[in-house]
Amino acid sequence: MSEQYDVIVIGGGPGGYVAAIRAAQLGLSTLCVDNFIGKDGKPALGGTCLNVGCIPSKALLDSSKNFAHMQHDYKNHGISFDNAKIDVGTMIGRKDKIVKQFTGGIAGLFKANKVKAAHALGTVMGNGDVKLTQGEKTTTVNGKNIIIATGSVPFSIPNVDIDNKMIVDNEGALNIKETPKKLGIIGAGVIGLEMASVWGRLGSEIVIFEAMDSLLAAVDKDIAKVAGREFKKQKMDIRLKTFVKAAKIISNSKGDDQVEVTYEKNGEQATETFDKLLVAVGRKAQSDGLLADGCGVELTDRGQIQVNDMCQTTAQNVWAIGDCVRGPMLAHKASEEGIAVVERIAGNHGHIDFNTVPWVIYTEPEMAWVGKTEQQLKDEGVDYKVGSFPFAAIGRAVAMNQPEGMVKLIADKETDTLLGAHIIGANASELIAECVVTMEFQGCAEDLAMIIHAHPTLSEAVHEAALNVDKKAIHKVN
Numbered sequence: 001m002s003e004q005y006d007v008i009v010i011g012g013g014p015g016g017y018v019a020a021i022r023a024a025q026l027g028l029s030t031l032c033v034d035n036f037i038g039k040d041g042k043p044a045l046g047g048t049c050l051n052v053g054c055i056p057s058k059a060l061l062d063s064s065k066n067f068a069h070m071q072h073d074y075k076n077h078g079i080s081f082d083n084a085k086i087d088v089g090t091m092i093g094r095k096d097k098i099v100k101q102f103t104g105g106i107a108g109l110f111k112a113n114k115v116k117a118a119h120a121l122g123t124v125m126g127n128g129d130v131k132l133t134q135g136e137k138t139t140t141v142n143g144k145n146i147i148i149a150t151g152s153v154p155f156s157i158p159n160v161d162i163d164n165k166m167i168v169d170n171e172g173a174l175n176i177k178e179t180p181k182k183l184g185i186i187g188a189g190v191i192g193l194e195m196a197s198v199w200g201r202l203g204s205e206i207v208i209f210e211a212m213d214s215l216l217a218a219v220d221k222d223i224a225k226v227a228g229r230e231f232k233k234q235k236m237d238i239r240l241k242t243f244v245k246a247a248k249i250i251s252n253s254k255g256d257d258q259v260e261v262t263y264e265k266n267g268e269q270a271t272e273t274f275d276k277l278l279v280a281v282g283r284k285a286q287s288d289g290l291l292a293d294g295c296g297v298e299l300t301d302r303g304q305i306q307v308n309d310m311c312q313t314t315a316q317n318v319w320a321i322g323d324c325v326r327g328p329m330l331a332h333k334a335s336e337e338g339i340a341v342v343e344r345i346a347g348n349h350g351h352i353d354f355n356t357v358p359w360v361i362y363t364e365p366e367m368a369w370v371g372k373t374e375q376q377l378k379d380e381g382v383d384y385k386v387g388s389f390p391f392a393a394i395g396r397a398v399a400m401n402q403p404e405g406m407v408k409l410i411a412d413k414e415t416d417t418l419l420g421a422h423i424i425g426a427n428a429s430e431l432i433a434e435c436v437v438t439m440e441f442q443g444c445a446e447d448l449a450m451i452i453h454a455h456p457t458l459s460e461a462v463h464e465a466a467l468n469v470d471k472k473a474i475h476k477v478n
Ligand code: FAD
Pocket: 010, 011, 012, 013, 014, 015, 016, 033, 034, 035, 036, 037, 046, 047, 048, 049, 050, 052, 053, 054, 055, 057, 120, 121, 122, 123, 149, 150, 151, 152, 170, 191, 286, 288, 289, 290, 321, 322, 323, 324, 328, 329, 330, 331, 332, 333, 334
């Protein structure tokens, strides 16, 4: 008879490992199956987020930000350096250490919470059976409940073959050994812009090819406009309505490898040569080897695991969460879905409000938002009012030499309920939290306006924007 568990989680990313820990906390016997192999060739928990996503990208963003500030901003403070340098190997090594610390940390948490881990490919067989494949060896385990949390993998595009040396995806972009003189990027989305920030700050000339006719289409237009202006100042050459047709590796006159990109803009074809090319055109749900014929779990026409609002799949007692199902591909969304599902399995109430999932893009300035954009509200015919405030009028932002950006709040015209918050500026990633809390409590712009905000802090921009919703801001003409 196969080993029995209350819960088998397939996938050890922020969806899966968080679900497994909470399941064990609730007293459920839990197995987490994951097949990720880390950079050192050993099994590593944490999925995309910890190994090749959120954490390593933020480590590189921070190193490169410090370097850029040294070069361009510290002189305003009267601080000067002779010939500031960055050692890319040390920067990558620091990132690898952080990744190892956190992936190892999950193994420790599993042990402490008595979650059993298996390094294997998990396949859902039906009737609670999960086949575990480790090389040639297979075993079968059985779960009263199965949670699929297999995440996502990058999309590829025709005629552009990733080798993760010259033509890289997110994984390769985090391991470039020396700053490319000229970096081409396909896709001005979240990964494209964050990686453009890293390598641009280290000195790469950046060219981004973007198929859409506007930058950051999902972001509130006022915020996207400021972002576009700031990226231009950072010399990111973002080419909209430009379609990459092919990329190939060539040798230049010195015998060095380069990437030749063929693209089309305004009906004309052209080629351009780069030292490296990053492909960042979105991600797709991962289901390779996951579903045995007849297991009852169905996919949508987009290849995602089909789920209802409760994260139940089409098979009984099989649930799915995170990047492999509908909704935004964000680590915190995956984790919250995991917790909600496990609470439901345990007979408790599992809650997740998709209207209050915050987004952050860690460029400089950072962008963060929650809820509806002004465009969405217009399209939905909702009557709204807007309040905004620039960081240029916030003492702390100016003292920090980071006056760029603004806070924009949108509230229901009649009830004043906060419907959306959009921030571009220093520490936007942290400032968005109080707007999320306000929205989660169905609070109003007036609630934010009546809360005492410490002075001098960046959060005063949120306060003033809330006051400005009813034209009561103090430090700007309403
Ligand atoms: P994943 O993290 O992808 O984990 C899935 C795991 O399941 C993997 O380990 C995979 O190997 C394993 N697996 C797959 N199939 C099987 C199988 N059949 N059997 C066993 N194991 C299997 N999000 C944020 O919120 N903030 C950020 O700053 C951020 N930055 C990012 C930066 C980059 C470069 C990238 C690529 C992504 C970033 N994301 C960020 C997105 C975030 O990483 C994902 O939303 C998140 O990891 C999804 O979690 P998950 O648990 O659903 O899947």
